[in-house]
Amino acid sequence: MPVEWAKKPVLVRKDMSDPISGRVSKTKGAGGLDEKHFTRVTWEEGLDIVANKWTELVKKFGPNTIGMWSSGQQFIENNYLENKIIKGVIGSTTIEGSPRMCMTSAVTGYFATQGSDLAAGSYSDIDKADFITHWGHNPREGHPVLFWRVADKKKRDDIPTLVVDPRRTPSVKGFEQINPENSFHFPTINGDLAIHNAIAYEIITRHEQVIPYDWLEKNAKGWKEYIQGVKADYDPRGPEAKTKRGIDIDPDLIAKVADIWADASMKGRQRGYGGVVSFWGIGYNQHLHGQHNTIGIYNLHAITGNVGRPGACPFSMTGQPNAVGRRMMGGLTARLPFNQGIENVGHRDSIAQLWGVEPARLAATAEQKNPGLGTGLYERANPARVGKPDALQSIWFTMGTHIDLPDTQTMVRPAITRTFTIAQELYHHAPNNFYADVILPGVSWGEASGCYVSSERRISINSKCVDLQPGYKSDMFIYIELGKRLAKNFGLDAKKIFPYKLVKKGGDMDYDSEEIFREIARGSALPGSDIDISGLLEVEKKDGKSPYQQLAELGGIQWPAPTYEVAKAGGLKYRFNHQEDKYWPDKEKHYKNYRTADGLLNVKLVHNDYTKLKEVQAQMAKAGVEDGWLFIDHLDVLKAARDGGMFPESPDVEHRGKKWDEVPKDKYP
Template structure:
């Protein structure tokens, strides 16, 4: 039976309704089952969805040692029993033809089966050799927002505390780093102050650079419910491409790519000009800054004068009155405003600035730290917050939002780790792009990649694939071959999802426990085990003598106590359906809103942005700045990339689900109808997309699901076929603050194939 993309999209509504009613998906028969016919499930085990950063709670049905069904957890506050189709189909990612069942090592140019001892001994020997000959900075670790927190914590301890290098980074650098930098520069601490509960309290939604309908469908369903339940709710969508999210928009702003800074500044201009500023809030809770210089409100007002809507309109390609109308909606007195964004703002060379300017709007209007009023960065991976940002598994961080450059922070961490603080380097290590550049130019001799696929996902991909072939590459992976494992010298088989126990931290600061439901197949082992075995062979066994994941978590939790990021104990997380930190009392309540009484236990009254020494947030004067690469006569199109509903990341999981693969077997490029006509391209014609870095061949879609503005093309990045891998085209320029690459904009030419 053919299962089309249209069938797949129709099934979303059915799936949401049925899982909300306690139904599950029959992993064997491929059809929805009612609550009383769930394939003789022997037990239901509590977990969290393996895909996006929403953090939907799931219950996995186990029968005869296999996960045979999944349903939404009705007791999880995130999804309240609902799941999207990818979540319902999770059982089908478990036992696949490409599951890696045994260790592999490269011999005579081929990857062949090896024993665990043979593979681990080789890894340890190569890392020892590199460290001995070239120093600790010749080795590196590249992790993932899909790792469990315990895995990332051990990697941090091994590399930063024992080996003595800060060359540990992860794929959240490519998706969330500018959000991190935006929060920390504005508020002094990372992560949102609000939670998803603000959706049900908001009257105005400002969605910029996010396609929630496809990338965060359960959150989008909550937004739709909120709008349908209250006719006064307004939705503003700001995106150069019309997406499915815009289907519920009251206003759609399709601005010229790369001009979002001018647009956000212009909204601030209107808020000031029309006296929509909350002057008491601004006076009591903010400072104004231009670069490193403190300025006055009047000086900020003078700066913003260059962005009057009549001037910004010419930059952004929008009517001036539309800019004014949106600013008024955002700032309307007596109404609650929630902003949401993701990669569209973050994946820019000025992504940090763009984040700052969204925060500016909330600070100027005082629409912050109150129910329904929050600037909220949506997260792309299931534990990008919990296993990277909070654990500190980036090249400049340490656990609980500490930084490697701070001697006091290093000493605090070393005390818990039991290592010599003198061994810990104060110099930030290689961030993602620099790490893979170091592999390409020979500075990096050995690299360990865990639970991610940079051989497909990095920008300017050809250069970095060559670099991975040059260095000694170890890959811990569930599936093989991937576009990274095919380049490896050693491939270690990893347990997947609920084949192991651990912790995820989602985008709203919710810490969630995932129970082990089944045994991993073949010789696959949890990544925690991989790390501990290599640590032992490197001579650090005494630092890794843990008996279980709870012991690892409790050691990590010590580092969060007293930091205002206090995490709950493992024993409680096993019982609960997620808790939003800080939770300073191990038996006490979770925190709804940070920085504000009565919600935040660290604030006695009013609002206190305690990440800043004076308790004040910063309103930044940030000018409009173009993308690194702008269209010209040779490469006349803006080009951008993103996600679609059916697939996730590099599709190592979703392409293993027959229903999804049949619905969307290959990626495509969306063109504006006028542009397509000019270059003589019809719907479903193949085209070559060429940049200064590489080329990709994709089928053209015109007036399809997404509709880019004239002069812009857009493609998903999920395809695994070399000729259709779009990251051969994208640019590796990065934000100088966050070090996040500019996937969202480069210049291309498009020709009929």
């Protein structure tokens, strides 16, 4: 880095967009980061510019017109600070990020079934499983460490595997190389929900002994209606299986997989461990009905008793290294830290106290709306929304880029051209920079310390490799210093909200991420949280080992770790179905068997129903074509598509299975 950049590291666009005056920059999207377009300023000047402009925008348009787009690549300490600033200080609920695109289907599916956003098992379930399935998941390329662990298990014990993916991926081929006889592949394009239900149909009608009726009666609800619905509508050989339900897999192959699923389920139940483990990935989440994909897999596990024991678990694999951590810190619209929604008054008031703000302030934040969530954020920022009360006026990018979003050219870039746009960015030529009004230089994972959380709920410490060069600041420094300025501008007690101390780090002053982590650990023990890691603080008090030291020595811990003993043991491997009771009684964890209102697992039949497919597709096709037609004004269309397990455009299913010379040239089966 040139020495002169360190003196003035913040870039401010000369031709800034200003939503207050209505001015839209004419230089965004073109040119480089040179003196022609940008002025270099000090940290103090740059942070003042951002804080003061946001203060003006809030006073003129309201708090919810400031939005953030972040990612699942930030440390949890930074995620926590982001949420405190956006929801606690500014008072906006418009905070989104790439986890919305990759993981929210799994999140909402988990909430709909077990009442909490988490995988209840561990990677060690692989070693105990009798059958492993992958849905919309290509682990050999996407999660290679997991793939080779499954491959080792398959080679060692010759267990069957199933991959559900339109392509013959390297995962499909890799399993076939080990044993082609018990490596199954469903090349589904659509109809995934119907496939779940068809497997269930075969099990219910031919392997009824597999269904744990006594367990379901005590621990679940909705399962009787599920069984009735499956028997009535999901015979894979039925007359509407292809046309209405979209099942395009050979019924005999479905029956074969159902036989294997049933056999594995019985082995696991009789042995007390093992059964079926199902992984799914982004290929399953990124659907209009992605939430229902999660529910569909969970239904199959519940109805066959493949939950709540080692070696049997429905397991969502994240798309980013800290997508679980971001969700854990509540870094999405209407969420708060520790797996609670902002509408939960008791938890909201506790978080307000933890953050050092008045409960009334967070209550006002809870009243703000962000219809359409991730996509809605950009639709609200679009020029077509100017003049409407919910129009977004500023977007803050932190470790997230606009080019991974849909409709980049037609929706996203017009939006970030109009808004006052902040890019907190590590890379000099990152795409966000060309649309930014202010660029705050961030740092890499090797220059800062903090924690990530993996898919199995394991919190691990990432220790920095090198000190920052003089003049450069960590992302944590940016958050705290910007947060202090905003708090002061809004008449809040900045020292109470951000009580953290500057310490000497390398050749410069910075904040200590472990101080933020301790605050997170204290807050995790609030009533209603199921992420309690306060046991780490008990260990520190008794044994003198800091939380980061514990994480390093243990190789991470799996939350929760609510007591000294559990924290010392590395957290809890398994959740729900009374697996936690020995370590975490109901009265302390604040929920019963499952984290639902009544403590019961929810089973709910979800459908592929293409009866009105063309009609709904015609409505969806108006987006980006018809002037002013935005999904945030037509959420009913999206709900209809979700509830029917539909897709937005081709393939033309009525021509599925035909030879190409029999298909009209304008059709794509």
